[in-house]
Amino acid sequence: MKYQQARWADEGRLEPLVFELSKAKRTGYTLPPKAPSESNIPNKLIRTELELPELSEPEVVRHYTRLSQMNYGVDSGFYPLGSCTMKYNPKICEELAALETASCIHPYQDEDTVQGALELMYKLERYLAEIAGVARVCLHPSAGAHGEFLGMLLTRAYHRSRGKERNEVIVPDSAHGTNFASAAMAGFDVVVVPSNSRGRVDLEALRKAMSKRTAALMLTNPNTLGLFEDEILKIAEAVHKVGGLLYYDGANLNGILGKTRPGDMGFDIVHFNLHKTFSTPHGGGGPGAGPIGVTKRLEKFLPVPMVEYDKKRKRYYLNYRCPQSVGKIKSFYGNFGVLVKAYAYILLMGASGLQEVTEAATLNANYIMRKLRDVDGFEIKFDTSGPCKHEVVLSAEPMNKNYGVNARAIAKRLLDYGIHAPTYYFPPIVPEALMIEPTETETKEELDRFIAAMKEIAEDAKSHPDKLLAAPTATAIGRLDETKASREPILSWKMYRKMAK
Amino acid sequence: MKKLGVIVNPIAGMGGRVGLKGTDGKEILKKAVALGAKPVAPQKAVDVLKMLPHKEKFLLITYPHEMGENEAKKAGFHPKVIGRIIPGQTTSEDTIRAAREMSMEGVDLILLVGGDGTMRDAISAVGTMTPMLGVPAGVKLHSACFANTPKSAGKVAARFLNEGLPLREAEIMDIDEDAYRQNRLSAKIKGFAKIPYEPTMVQATKEGSTGYELADQKAIARWIFELMEKGRTYILGPGTTTRAVAEELGIYDSTLLGVDIVRDYKMIAKDVSEEQILRAIVGKQATVIVSPIGRQGFVLGRGNQQISPKVVKKVGRENIWVVATPQKLSSTPTFKVDTGDAKLDEVFRGYIKVITGYHQSRMVKII
Numbered sequence: 047m048k049y050q051q052a053r054w055a056d057e058g059r060l061e062p063l064v065f066e067l068s069k070a071k072r073t074g075y076t077l078p079p080k081a082p083s084e085s086n087i088p089n090k091l092i093r094t095e096l097e098l099p100e101l102s103e104p105e106v107v108r109h110y111t112r113l114s115q116m117n118y119g120v121d122s123g124f125y126p127l128g129s130c131t132m133k134y135n136p137k138i139c140e141e142l143a144a145l146e147t148a149s150c151i152h153p154y155q156d157e158d159t160v161q162g163a164l165e166l167m168y169k170l171e172r173y174l175a176e177i178a179g180v181a182r183v184c185l186h187p188s189a190g191a192h193g194e195f196l197g198m199l200l201t202r203a204y205h206r207s208r209g210k211e212r213n214e215v216i217v218p219d220s221a222h223g224t225n226f227a228s229a230a231m232a233g234f235d236v237v238v239v240p241s242n243s244r245g246r247v248d249l250e251a252l253r254k255a256m257s258k259r260t261a262a263l264m265l266t267n268p269n270t271l272g273l274f275e276d277e278i279l280k281i282a283e284a285v286h287k288v289g290g291l292l293y294y295d296g297a298n299l300n301g302i303l304g305k306t307r308p309g310d311m312g313f314d315i316v317h318f319n320l321h322k323t324f325s326t327p328h329g330g331g332g333p334g335a336g337p338i339g340v341t342k343r344l345e346k347f348l349p350v351p352m353v354e355y356d357k358k359r360k361r362y363y364l365n366y367r368c369p370q371s372v373g374k375i376k377s378f379y380g381n382f383g384v385l386v387k388a389y390a391y392i393l394l395m396g397a398s399g400l401q402e403v404t405e406a407a408t409l410n411a412n413y414i415m416r417k418l419r420d421v422d423g424f425e426i427k428f429d430t431s432g433p434c435k436h437e438v439v440l441s442a443e444p445m446n447k448n449y450g451v452n453a454r455a456i457a458k459r460l461l462d463y464g465i466h467a468p469t470y471y472f473p474p475i476v477p478e479a480l481m482i483e484p485t486e487t488e489t490k491e492e493l494d495r496f497i498a499a500m501k502e503i504a505e506d507a508k509s510h511p512d513k514l515l516a517a518p519t520a521t522a523i524g525r526l527d528e529t530k531a532s533r534e535p536i537l538s539w540k541m542y543r544k545m546a547k
Numbered sequence: 548m549k550k551l552g553v554i555v556n557p558i559a560g561m562g563g564r565v566g567l568k569g570t571d572g573k574e575i576l577k578k579a580v581a582l583g584a585k586p587v588a589p590q591k592a593v594d595v596l597k598m599l600p601h602k603e604k605f606l607l608i609t610y611p612h613e614m615g616e617n618e619a620k621k622a623g624f625h626p627k628v629i630g631r632i633i634p635g636q637t638t639s640e641d642t643i644r645a646a647r648e649m650s651m652e653g654v655d656l657i658l659l660v661g662g663d664g665t666m667r668d669a670i671s672a673v674g675t676m677t678p679m680l681g682v683p684a685g686v687k688l689h690s691a692c693f694a695n696t697p698k699s700a701g702k703v704a705a706r707f708l709n710e711g712l713p714l715r716e717a718e719i720m721d722i723d724e725d726a727y728r729q730n731r732l733s734a735k736i737k738g739f740a741k742i743p744y745e746p747t748m749v750q751a752t753k754e755g756s757t758g759y760e761l762a763d764q765k766a767i768a769r770w771i772f773e774l775m776e777k778g779r780t781y782i783l784g785p786g787t788t789t790r791a792v793a794e795e796l797g798i799y800d801s802t803l804l805g806v807d808i809v810r811d812y813k814m815i816a817k818d819v820s821e822e823q824i825l826r827a828i829v830g831k832q833a834t835v836i837v838s839p840i841g842r843q844g845f846v847l848g849r850g851n852q853q854i855s856p857k858v859v860k861k862v863g864r865e866n867i868w869v870v871a872t873p874q875k876l877s878s879t880p881t882f883k884v885d886t887g888d889a890k891l892d893e894v895f896r897g898y899i900k901v902i903t904g905y906h907q908s909r910m911v912k913i914i
Contacts, residue, residue: 219909230906237900238909251910254898 047495049123049464052115053522060522061112064099065539074103116522118466124492128437128469128481129222129270131300131322136394139325139387148386153378157363164362167379168353170389171337177400178294178316179309180339184348185380190297191224192375193317193336194264196349198232199372200315200340201262201291203347207370212261212290218247220271220473222297225264234261241475245271245428247281256288266295267311268302268435270473270481271428272411282312291315291344296336299323300485301408301436304401314341324388333381335388346370351379406486407436410493414438414482417497423449423504427476437483439476446478451507451514453478458525459506461518463499549605549708552649552677553592553626554669556642556661556684557613560587563686569722570686571664573638588684589618591697592660595682596622598701605708608652610645613637618660642668650677656707656743658700663687663721667737670719675741678714680704689720689849691841691878692740703743712743715760715874716787717841720850734849736785736804736840744874763872764788766905768795771836771870780828781809782858784837784851788870792836806853821855833862838870839882846913847895848885856888864894869901869911876903882913 054061101109119125125132143149151160171183187193198215205212215229216237229236237255242248246269256263263285267275275281285292294313300323308316320335321328328334340348350371351364364379395403415438419426423445426438446452457467457480469481484493506513518524536542558579562570565582569575596607596619607626609615612634619626630648632641642661646669649657656678659669662685669679681693682700694700706712716739723733768791775781775796783789785804793801796812805818808827816823827833835854839846846869847854859867871879884895898910 226907235906235908238903238907240910240912248910251898251912255900255910 047464049462049520051118051521052112054112054116055522061109061116063539063542064101064106064109067101067105067109068099070100072100072102072105074101074106118461123464123466124484124488124496125466126468126482126484126496127466128272128439128472128483129297130328130469131297131319131436131483131485132328132466133300133322133325133485134487135325135327135387136391138394139390142390143383143386149383151382153382158361161362163382164353164364166389167382167385168355168362170385170392171353173389173392174318174337175339177303177307178296178299178318178339179307180313180316181342182345182348183318183337183339184352185335185337185385186349186374186376187317187336187338188376188381189332189334190295190317190319190322190336191228193319193338194224194228194293194295195231196338196372196375197293197315197317198228198234198262199375200338200344200347201293202232202234203370203372204291204344205261207347210289212259214257214259215261216252216255216263216290218265218269220245220269220475221264221266222270222295225266225295229262229264235259241271241428243428245269245273245475246275246277249277249280249284252281253284256284256290258288260285260288260290262291262293262315264293264295265313266298267308268298268437270298271439271476272298272301272434272437272481272483273429274301274435278311286312293317297322298436300483301404303404304397305404309339309341314344315339320384320388325391326384326387333384335381335384337380347372349373349375353379403486404436407484408433410484410486410488411436411438411482413490413493414484414497415440418500421501421504423451423507424480424500436485437481439473440480440482441476442478442480445504445507449507449511451511453480455514455517456480456500456503456507459503459514459517460499462520463495464520465496465499550652550654551599551605551607551704551708552645552652552654552657553596553607553609553615553619554642554645554649554657554659554661554665555588555592555610555613555615555618556659556665557586557588557637559661559665559685561585563587567686569662569664571639586613588660589613591682591684592618593621594697595658595660595701595704596624598698599705599708608649608654610641614641614645639664639668643672646670646677647672656680656704658682658704660684660697663690663719663737666690666692666719666740667721670738670740675716675739677741678707678743679740680707680742681740687722689722689734689840689843690740691717691843691875692719692742693842703745706745707743712745713759714741715744715872716740717742718786718850720840720843733852734840734845735852736850738804739787744878760872760874761791763874763904764791765795766907767870767872767902768792770902770905770907771868772796775812776832777811778832779810780815780831780833782824782828782833782835782854782862783807783809784835784854786838788838788872788875789836792870806851819853821853821858824853824855824858825861828858828861832866834866834868835859835862836868836870839875839879841875842878844879844882846882846884846899848887848892852887856886856891859886859891869899871901871903871911873903876901876909876911880911882911884913 120132174183187196213235214237215234217225219238219240226236239251239255240248282292291314294308294316296318316339318337320326350368351366354365355362412433424440427441442453453470457470460467558570561579561584565584607624609619609626610630611628611632616628650673660682682697683693719737720734721737771792772795790801798814801807802818808816884892895913900908901911903909
């Protein structure tokens with residue numbers, strides 16, 4: 047299959063901004079005559095002019111359709127972005143979340159009028175608790191990192207309640223960057239432990255790092271190398287022995303659904319990424335949902351309000367009476383629309399379906415690993431004997447050494463095949479890393495197409511490295527100046543106008 | 548247009564093959580030649596220069612004959628040649644003069660093909676004014692400013708010229724050759740060079756590093772400042788990270804290459820000997836703050852011999868704080884100790900917590 051992304055451009059300049067397309071007095075709407083509620087608004091609060099773009103409806107529709115054509119998403123094609131679990135988002139979940147009963151309710155409505163919504167949250171909490179093997183779940187955090195942050199607040203509350211100030215959180219060097227940040231944000235000192243030659247946590251270093259100061263160890267399992275931390279029971283025992291808590295980063299939960307549970311491994315706090323494992327869209331930075339699950343002894347610290355069920359009155363209600371709670375961490379009760387989609391997904395799959403998810407995701411990753419590990423230019427670092435879990439980290443170090451083509455060049459070239467790049471240069475303990483997570487929703491034909499593309503790139507690295515270094519050429523825009531993009535981002539029309547001045 | 552200076556010490560490394568521990572000084576060179584030593588640096592210089600693409604994109608400035616001109620021409624360059632030498636009789640004076648003149652020419656980077664002695668000579672002329680990168684060709688390569696191989700030096704230089712790279716300070720070490728020939732190793736920090744380096748992209752940002760060594764040194768210093776207790780004695784080892792600690796305390800005249808003593812946020816003794824340290828810590832609580840030598844990884848015993856086994860035993864292992872920026876750790880994955888007391892060295896083996904940033908540390912193995 048050949049790929050050529052649409053490119054809407056005028057004399058080299060891409061599709062103009064919606065503000066630039068604006069023409070005075072052009073409208074795509076009709077407002078009703080003065081609304082009755084308007085008369086209640088004090089005069090000084092009423093604006094007579096609004097700086098909004100003025101366009102007709104077809105212009106707006108075309109503008110955003112063009113932009114979407116110059117974009118790439120999981121609905122366009124293969125998206126093996128490691129540790130992000132970019133699986134297909136079933137459309138039925140979107141439809142259910144769009145129902146009026148889900149999308150048009152207000153958080154300030156009386157509890158009696160939103161019993162269905164409360165029931166959904168109550169049940170979703172319980173499903174997630176069952177999946178992770180924990181006692182209770184809180185749905186409030188609006189992203190994975192937000193969940194991590196809450197996990198750290200719970201850790202602090204737990205130690206304080208026991209009259210102890212513990213100030214260190216241990217994080218392996220293969221961990222997601224947010225772990226370091228979440229711990230630091232919550233006021234902990236971060237201690238990094240290295241991985242051993244098998245790509246797992248180095249127990250000797252971990253034991254040496256632990257002390258009476260240890261508040262928690264944050265761990266991802268399977269870890270970011272796609273490898274199962276097979277010494278997890280020993281790790282849990284060591285952490286608990288010094289009085290610390292074990293925190294589970296749920297980024298890779300897709301690799302163990304229905305096979306094992308963080309709670310059974312000895313984790314005390316677990317976060318979920320509903321937008322990964324439970325197939326809600328990632329969105330452009332949100333809205334997301336990063337629920338937190340805890341064991342019995344941490345339940346009382348969870349944020350308010352908690353959704354409870356009154357058996358006598360057969361009624362769901364919001365409980366704010368939790369004296370030891372860490373308080374509120376999000377307005378209202380979390381991103382409800384996302385919760386609806388995850389709830390629908392879990393019901394759609396069922397228990398056996400979720401198990402199958404993990405099996406297919408793992409099989410797909412191992413298929414890719416087997417097909418690519420011996421290709422000249424790639425290699426697998428660390429544990430090369432056994433299978434991987436739901437993702438595989440290839441190293442392009444040999445290709446870089448022998449032919450001067452690095453992981454970045456491979457990632458860019460893949461775009462020309464209509465394939466989203468894997469996560470690259472992560473985890474940082476693998477040189478020239480390409481972190482590939484195919485997920486369970488891809489067909490064998492799609493995987494084969496990816497494998498063929500990778501092999502062709504490996505061949506080109508030897509014969510036409512120039513072709514790779516010029517990539518991507520089939521996309522709306524080629525290589526970006528990444529430094530400039532991160533140093534001088536222009537994120538709004540306001541900023542753009544300021545820059546132009 | 549960027550300017551690249553190239554200095555080749557043609558005799559560097561000649562002592563190695565024939566079992567002499569270095570080639571510093573005329574007598575040793577004579578001995579080496581008599582033993583049949585052949586020059587090795589010129590070929591390494593050609594190897595590096597061949598790694599540099601886009602010959603028209605920068606100006607290559609070099610010294611005459613075997614100090615760079617010959618090698619540059621062999622690699623296909625038309626270099627601008629400055630200075631004068633007597634071919635076949637180059638000395639350390641020539642290296643010093645070459646470095647100074649190239650710095651005056653405003654070169655962006657000096658590629659220095661040689662060993663520790665060559666590096667020491669060059670920085671005596673230009674210090675950290677002009678960025679430098681060592682191409683390993685000498686017998687002694689204890690300094691942190693050398694690339695791993697001539698090839699990797701070429702790659703870094705090419706990237707530096709094409710895209711620009713951040714700079715970091717790296718230790719220039721040298722050992723006393725006479726002592727070494729009698730099997731005594733006495734390595735000292737002779738100064739610092741500014742070297743370009745390729746940051747390990749993700750690691751740096753992930754662990755809260757800014758990607759800029761100076762900022763990370765300041766972050767380390769800030770945390771140390773917060774950890775410091777009144778009445779306690781702090782012994783600051785050599786290096787730029789410990790200098791940042793002193794500066795955080797408002798001390799701007801700390802000893803870069805030596806050991807200083809601080810108490811109650813004030814300097815109480817400068818550039819001290821082992822004796823002075825021992826006197827200062829009698830009956831007092833003390834903490835030693837040291838930074839490893841880049842690439843070599845020595846935490847104790849090289850470059851900070853003043854912090855002797857006696858001192859270490861007195862303060863206790865748990866009161867030895869090791870500080871290192873993520874940049875330094877990326878090229879120094881494991882540490883070593885060589886205090887001269889084998890039993891004491893043994894106590895240090897295994898993992899140690901290294902302060903790497905503000906409220907951040909990392910477990911690093913001492914092997």
